[in-house]
Amino acid sequence: MHHLLMKYAKDMKTLLIIIISIILSTNLSAQVFDHIYTSNVTWSSDPVIDGSIWIRSGVTLTINQGVTVSMPDHSFFFVDVDAKIIANGVTFEAEDNYWLGITCRGTNSVYSAAPLDHRILPQPLIQISNSTISGMSLGICSNSPVFNVYGETPYSTGGGRLQITNTEFNNNPINSLAIINFCHNRRVVNQSQINDLGYVSRCTFNDIEDFAAIFVHSSKNVKVLGSSFNGGASYSSLQAGVLCYDGSVMVDSYVSLNNTVHCTFNDLRYGVYITDPQIGQHNSFIRQATFADCLRGITVLTSPNLRILSNTFTVPSHHSLATHGIHISGCTGFFIEDNTITGTSGSGDPINTWGIVIDNSGTNAH
Numbered sequence: 009m010h011h012l013l014m015k016y017a018k019d020m021k022t023l024l025i026i027i028i029s030i031i032l033s034t035n036l037s038a039q040v041f042d043h044i045y046t047s048n049v050t051w052s053s054d055p056v057i058d059g060s061i062w063i064r065s066g067v068t069l070t071i072n073q074g075v076t077v078s079m080p081d082h083s084f085f086f087v088d089v090d091a092k093i094i095a096n097g098v099t100f101e102a103e104d105n106y107w108l109g110i111t112c113r114g115t116n117s118v119y120s121a122a123p124l125d126h127r128i129l130p131q132p133l134i135q136i137s138n139s140t141i142s143g144m145s146l147g148i149c150s151n152s153p154v155f156n157v158y159g160e161t162p163y164s165t166g167g168g169r170l171q172i173t174n175t176e177f178n179n180n181p182i183n184s185l186a187i188i189n190f191c192h193n194r195r196v197v198n199q200s201q202i203n204d205l206g207y208v209s210r211c212t213f214n215d216i217e218d219f220a221a222i223f224v225h226s227s228k229n230v231k232v233l234g235s236s237f238n239g240g241a242s243y244s245s246l247q248a249g250v251l252c253y254d255g256s257v258m259v260d261s262y263v264s265l266n267n268t269v270h271c272t273f274n275d276l277r278y279g280v281y282i283t284d285p286q287i288g289q290h291n292s293f294i295r296q297a298t299f300a301d302c303l304r305g306i307t308v309l310t311s312p313n314l315r316i317l318s319n320t321f322t323v324p325s326h327h328s329l330a331t332h333g334i335h336i337s338g339c340t341g342f343f344i345e346d347n348t349i350t351g352t353s354g355s356g357d358p359i360n361t362w363g364i365v366i367d368n369s370g371t372n373a374h
Contacts, residue, residue, distance in 0.1 A: 041059065041060050041061065041062040041086070042057075042058050042059025042060060042061070042083075043057070043059070043060075043061040043062070044061075044062045044064065045061070045062070045063050045064060045067050045069060046064045046067060047067060048067055048068045048069075048070070049067075049068075049069055049070070050069075050070040050071075050072065051069070051070070051071045051072065051075050051077075052072045052075065053075065054075055054076045054077070054078070055075070055077060057077065057078065057079060057080065057083070057103075058080060059080060059083050060083045060084050060085070060086065061083075061084075061085050061086065062086045062088065063085065063086065063087050063088060063091040063092070063093065064088050064091060065088045065089045065090050065091055066090050066091060067088075067091050067092075068091070068092040068093075068094060069085075069091075069092070069093050069094070070094045070095075071093070071094070071095040071096075071098045072096070072097075072098075073096055073097030073098070073138075074097060074098075075097075075098050075099070076098070076099040076101065077098060077099065077100045077101070078101055078102070078103040079100065079101070079102060079103055079107035079143075080103045080104070080107065081102070081103065081104050081105050081106065081107065082106075082107065082108060083107050083108065084107065084108035084109055084110065084111060084146075085109075085110040085111070086111055086112075086113070087110065087111070087112045087113070087132040087133075087134060087168065088112075088113050088132060089113055089114065089131070089132060090131070090132065091132050091133075092132065092133040092134075092135065093110065093133070093134050093135065093136070094133075094135050095135070095136045095137070095139055096136075096137050096138055096139070097137075097138045097139060098136070098139045098140075099139065099140045100139065100140070100141040100142070100144075101140075101141075101142050101143055102142065102143030102144075105143070106143050106144065106145040106181070107143060107144060107145070108144065108145055108146050109144040109145070109146045109147045109148050109149060109180075110134055110144075110148045110149070111146075111148075111149040111151075112131075112132040112134065112149065112150055112151060112167070112168030113132065113151075113168075114131045114132060114150075114151060114167045114168050114189070131167070131168050131169050132168035132169065133168065133169045133171065134148060134150075134168060134169070134170050134171070134172075135171040135172075136148075136171075136172050136173070136175055137171075137172075137173040137174055137175065138173070138174050138175065139175045139176075140175065140176045140177075140178070141175060141176070141177050141178075141180070141184070142177070142178040142179045142180065143179055143180070144180045144183075144184070145180075145181060145182060146182055146183060146186065147180055147182065147183035147184050147185055147186050147223075148170060148172070148184070148185050148186070149183075149185075149186040149188060150167045150168045150169070150170050150185075150186065150187045150188055150189070150206070150227075151167045151168065151188040151189040167187075167188065167189035167227065169206045170185065170187065170206045170207075170208070171206055171207060172185065172207070172208045172209070172211055173207075173209045173210060173211070174209070174210045174211065175211050175212075176211070176212045176214070177211065177212065177213045177214065177221065178214045178215055179214075179215045180215070180221075181217060181218050181219075182218055182219045183219060183220060183221070183222070183223045184213055184221045184222065185208065185221070185222045185223070186223045186225070187206075187222065187223065187224045187225070187227050187230050187255075188223075188224075188225045188226060188227065189225075189226050189227065206230070206231070207231040207232075207233060208222065208230075208231065208232045208233065208235055209231075209233040209234060209235070209262050210233065210234045210235060210262050210269055211235045211236075212235065212236045212238070213235070213236065213237045213238065213249070214238045215238075215240065216237060216238065216239040216240075216247055216248075216249065216276060217239070217240075217247060218246070218247070219246055219247075219248070219251070220246065220247075220248040220249070220250065220251035220281075221237050221248070221249050221250070222249070222250045222251070223251050223253075224250070224251065224252040224253070224255045224256075224257055225252075225253050225254060225255060226254050226255055227255040227256075228255060228256050229256055229257075229258055230252075230255065230256070230257045230258065231257075231258045231260070232250060232257060232258065232259045232260075232271065233260055233261065233262040233269075233271070234261055234262025234268075234269030234270060234271060235271050235272075236271070236272045236274070237249030237250070237271075237272065237273045237274065237276060237279070238274045238275065238276075239274065239275045239276035239277070239302075240275055246277065246278065246281075247276055247277040247278065248276065248277065248278040248279070248280070248281045249273045249276055249278070249279050249280060249302075250279075250280045250281070251278070251281045252280075252281070252282040252283070252292065253283055256282075256291055256292045256293075256311075257280070257282065257292050257293075257294075258292070258293045259271050259280060259292075259293070259294045259295070259297055260293065260294075260295045260296065260297075261295070261296045270296050270297060270298060271296075271297040271298070272297065272298045272299075272300065273297065273298070273299045273300070273302050273305065274300045274301065274302070275300070275301050275302070276302045276303070277302070277303050277304065278302065278303070278304050278307055279297075279299045279302040279304070279305045279306060280294055280297075280305070280306045280307070280308075281304075281307045281308075282307070282308045282309070282311050282314075283307075283308075283309040283310070283311075291311075291312060291313040291314070291315070292308070292311055292314055292315070293314075293315045293317075294306060294315065294316050294317070294319060295315070295316075295317045295318055295319065296317070296318050296319065297319045297320075298319070298320045298321075299319065299320070299321045299322070299323075299333065300322050301322060301324045301352060302321075302323075303323075303324065303326055303329055303331045304331060304332055304335060305319075305321045305323065305332070305333045305334060306319070306333070306334045306335070306336075307335045307336075308335070308336045308337070308339055309336075309337050309338055309339075310337070310338035310339065311336075311338075311339050311342075312339065312340050312341055313340075313341040313342070314336065314339050314341070314342040314343070315342070315343050316334060316342070316343065316344045316345075316347065317343065317344075317345050317346055317347070318345070318346045318347065319347045319348075320347070320348045320349075321333035321334070321347065321348065321349040321350070321363075322350050322351070322352045323349060323350070323351050323352065323361055323362075323363070324351075324352045324361070325351070325352075325360065325361045326360070329360075330360040330361075330362065331360065331361045331362070332361070332362040332363065332364070332365050333347070333349040333362070333363050333364060334347070334349075334363070334364045334365070335362075335364075335365040335366075336365075336366050336367075336369055337366075337367045337368050337369060338368045338369060339366075339369040340369065342369065344364065347364075349363040349364070
């Protein structure tokens with residue numbers, strides 16, 4: 009996959025545009041939905057699925073612990089406005105090669121009319137915990153393209169809510185999660201509503217190869233807590249743990265009364281890559297994470313008010329690529345404090361291995 013993408017992409021920004029186009033141009037309106045749920049349903053045993061599933065507005069699909077959901081090739085779940093998928097202890101897998109994943113349709117139209125304390129409620133919700141998900145070609149996407157299904161008027165999509173906890177992702181070639189037009193961009197009035205919007209907590213992402221485990225686009229303050237990202241040291245064309253384009257992320261530890269779980273990034277070309285914020289107030293925060301044998305632990309381009317605090321890096325050398333723990337360019341108002349960076353043996357010349365690289369940056373920096 010990544011060889012095909014790089015054939016047409018001359019630089020990182022072009023590659024991002026290609027990937028966004030792949031995700032958003034998937035022609036869902038041409039799909040035939042084999043299952044359309046118009047009332048609440050619960051799966052307590054393994055379902056027989058022969059195609060894509062549409063969960064209509066206001067409907068909840070609950071999948072109980074121990075259920076295995078085997079999805080046919082090219083099929084997907086479509087979660088409509090104010091619909092929900094609630095899954096705990098579930099195995100999602102491809103029946104044969106790859107299924108597409110799960111996508112949402114949000115709406116912007118409710119916000120101006122709804123009471124302040126209800127403004128986030130109509131967005132779709134995907135809530136998955138203690139589960140395993142594999143074989144998705146596009147991943148779980150918080151937004152779908154504006155499209156017309158069976159002659160209905162398209163919505164102006166606003167992004168759904170993803171609440172993903174203690175879940176393992178394996179062999180998902182492009183993304184595991186694509187957070188696009190996430191409803192953190194919408195107006196909320198208190199911290200409890202912010203917490204209800206969405207998060208990724210204590211998840212494990214394996215087999216990261218072609219693109220990114222978590223792709224964030226046009227979204228603010230996406231929370232990634234206590235999660236692990238594992239690439240296998242193939243160092244493919246992009247291969248990022250978290251990739252953020254025109255948005256902001258909060259990569260931090262998960263803290264409870266009983267334990268603290270830090271984020272870890274292992275054997276990746278990029279641990280965290282943040283680039284090209286086009287909307288103001290996109291302030292990213294990366295704290296207490298470990299970056300082990302990532303060619304480029306943290307890379308940030310043109311992001312304001314960046315915070316990189318108390319992280320640990322082991323930086324390998326490489327035979328053809330310059331490597332670094334932290335690289336920022338075009339950033340203002342940044343803080344880089346209390347980080348630990350060491351080098352490791354590798355196949356390359358250590359003269360091309362750097363701890364921190366800063367260029368075209370520095371206004372109000374620390």
